[in-house]
Amino acid sequence: MGDSKLIQGRYRLLELIGRGGMGEVWRARDESLGRRVAVKCLKPLGPSHDQSFTRVLRERFRREARVAAALQHRGVTVVHDFGESDGILYLVMELLEGRNLSQLLEDNRHHPLPVEDIIEIADQVSAALAYTHQQGIVHRDLKPANIMRLTDGTVKICDFGIARLGHDIGFTSRLTGTGIAMGTPHYMSPEQIGGSEVDQRSDLYSLGCVLYEIATGVPPFDLDDAWAILVGHRDTPPRPPRSHRAEVPEYFEKIILDLLAKLPEQRPHDARELGRRISLGRTTPAYVPTVVTPQPVLRPEPTAREVRLPSWTRGMTTGHKATGAGLAATPPDAGAGLTGEWIPRPAAGRPDTRAPDEDPPAPPPETLTALAGRHNAGLSLGRLGRWAEAGEVHRAVAAEREHLLGPDHPDTLASRYEVAFTLSRTGRAADALREYKHVARSRSLSLGPDHADTLAARQEMAYVLGQLGRHFDAHQVYTSVLAARERTMGPDHPDTLRCRHNLAFNLSRLGRLEDSYRMACDVAAARARVLGPGHPDTLVTRYEVAYALGQLGRWPEALQTYHEVAEARAQALGPDHPDTLAARYEVGISLGRLGRSGDALQLYRDLIDDRTRIHGPAHPETLRARHGLGVNLGRLGRWEEALAESRDVCAIRERVLGPEHPDTLVSRREVAVGLGWLGRWADALTEYRRVAAARERVLGADHPDTLASRNDEAHCLEQLGRGAEAVELYRRVAVLRQQRAAGGP
Secondary structure (H helix, E strand, O other), X not given: OOOOOEEOOOEEEEEEEEEEOOEEEEEEEEOOOOEEEEEXXXXXXXXXXXXXXXXHXXXXXXXXXXXXXXXXXXXXXXXXXXXXXXXXXXXXXXXXOEEEHHHHHHHOOOOOOOHHHHHHHHHHHHHHHHHHHHOOOOOOOOOHHHEEEEOOOOEEEOOOOHHHHHHHHOOOOOOOOOOOOOOOHHHOOHHHHHOOOOOHHHHHHHXXXXXXXXXXXXXXXXXXXXXXHHHHHHHOOOOOHHHHOOOOOHXXXXXXXXXXXXXXXXXXXXXXXXXXXXXXXXXXXXXXXXXXXXXXXXXXXXXXXXXXXOHHHOOOOOOOOOOOOOOOOOOOOOOOOOOOOOOOOOOOOOOOOOOOOOOOOOOOHHHHHHHHHHHHHHHHHHHOOOXXXXXXXXXXXXXXXHHHHOOOOHHHHHHHHHHHHHHHHOOOHHHHHHHHHHHHHHHHHHHOOOOHHHHHHHHHHHHHHHHOOOHHHHHHHHHHHHHHHHHHOOOOOHHHHHHHHHHHHHHHHOOOHHHHHHHHHHHHHHHHHHOOOOOHHHHHHHHHHHHHHHHOOOHHHHHHHHHHHHHHHHHHOOOOOHHHHHHHHHHXXXXXXXXXXXXXXXXXXXXXXXXXXXXXOOOHHHHHXXXXXXXXXXXXXXXXXXXHHHHHHHHHHHHHHOOOOHHHHHHHHHHHHHHHHOOOHHHHHHHHHHHHHHHHHHHOOOOHHHHHHHHHHHHHHHHOOOHHHHHHHHHHHHHHHHHHHOOOO
């Protein structure tokens, strides 16, 4: 592949930047869009793999690549494209400039990283995991080499899906150049080692191992023998991090040790809870952070505004966490039409060839109309959540408007404003900040510092500063914008209240939880008075009030507020609106935090019914939700119902996805778990063996999923009194794991 400088007529390979067991990584240029990318070319299969295996691998690659490409979060590496060229599979990803955590430790001579950096890294990784786990995706190979810290401080998790692909192919993964083999035992959870079910809490355990190492300089079980390391994960409590390094904060040591609990149920329930615990443990920083915030930022649906408000106010920022998960977002409609009042000027770098007394040529009306249409098309793509495509459209329109109208024309700046908006939505906060600064500076010079358009750009600057973790800087900008809005618009203007809403959330990120709660309550009351208690903006702030209550540990009040928001949204927006479903989901979270699992189970049943009605009974998301329902039934001890639910889901997945699809096999394993809890070990053994045999055919005998299934099989043999067979199977699994950990065949 290295000899081919152009892949699929589009991606030109420029420089080899990594080589390892799975293939090569190239710095490349996307000739179609003119952007720099990274292209990962996977090593071709050897002659030992037959055609049927190759077909399965290719399909698995396409499926995993689609999963990775669907992830849109600033804490996850963006996959732009994938395919096959001359028999070699390739991935096109964003080009990351920075160092992974393993390299940072090597650069630091394996001394621990600064405490402030460790906590920020934990904050950001927990946010990325919260997002990916919400999509039903477990990484399964989280380790320092798979976590990158970019030059601007942003932290990204790499190799979702692709990490497991390396196991399928049978190679070790060293594409990062760190020399750490995939599947290294230092970061494996006890359930991975013991063959139990692996869910999102396995990733939390692996994250605990990573945080322990970057906080102390050594992994939690720093032993030479791979098997001894695995036994340590399974049986030995880790030394407290503060015994290695006293400056680790006590609350953070407690978080790490909780992540390293042997039993999944003793760890934080999910990554969202982890992020909240980190936030609660942090006090107001004495320095200006330079990294991103820990959870995905979402924006509300467009709502009706007063006639006097400019069109760009639609869909403006309403604050982190306030809109909940899965909400649709609409970008500001900045300058959808051309004003016709601006004198065009040459773009930078283009000479003005007109005579001194010659009037500037008017751009052709049909060209301006076409650009306005393309601008609106970009807005439509944003409304559909297709932010990367929307950004490409707005960039192209901005370039043409600058050429025709000049760099400071309102319509040029409107397009650049939209470019910044899409950058913030695709995790490129630093690039978004540069664009917003340019727009704010230009609007201030041409329109004045207190003009509504100027203030809009400055407020978005503050929002992006928050995304970058620079909450002190964001606080200063928000405070300045708020003073200008109160001076020019009044304290109850919707734009003023929107700024106060954002300021309230930023206070929580500075550790000022009580101040944040009080301001959110004030904004909610003002919005109810000005806009009405059922207005979407009012409900957004009440949602933020509920979130603040949760941060303060006031869960009964949070539950009540989420209930009220969910009911109000159902009336105002409809029961199937994403905002309504998001509030109902938060009700379930609150019920769980209050130990009301029975009530939470009923709520999840209702949500599944709605997903079935909206997406259909065989949709993967519906089936994933039903799988979760079966798991929760088991946790409540209702194993007969759990078994029936798991069997039904397994049958549908087998019909829709195929008998050897990973999701089907996960459901079949859940059937076996239920049979085991009901004491039907012979039937469970049959199911476990079916899963193990299928995984061995598809993935290979030494793949971790196959080995986990063989451990399940051995456990069943033990329960059936067939101890000698169980011991022999455990021994075979241990040998295969040691070979894989050592990078053997």
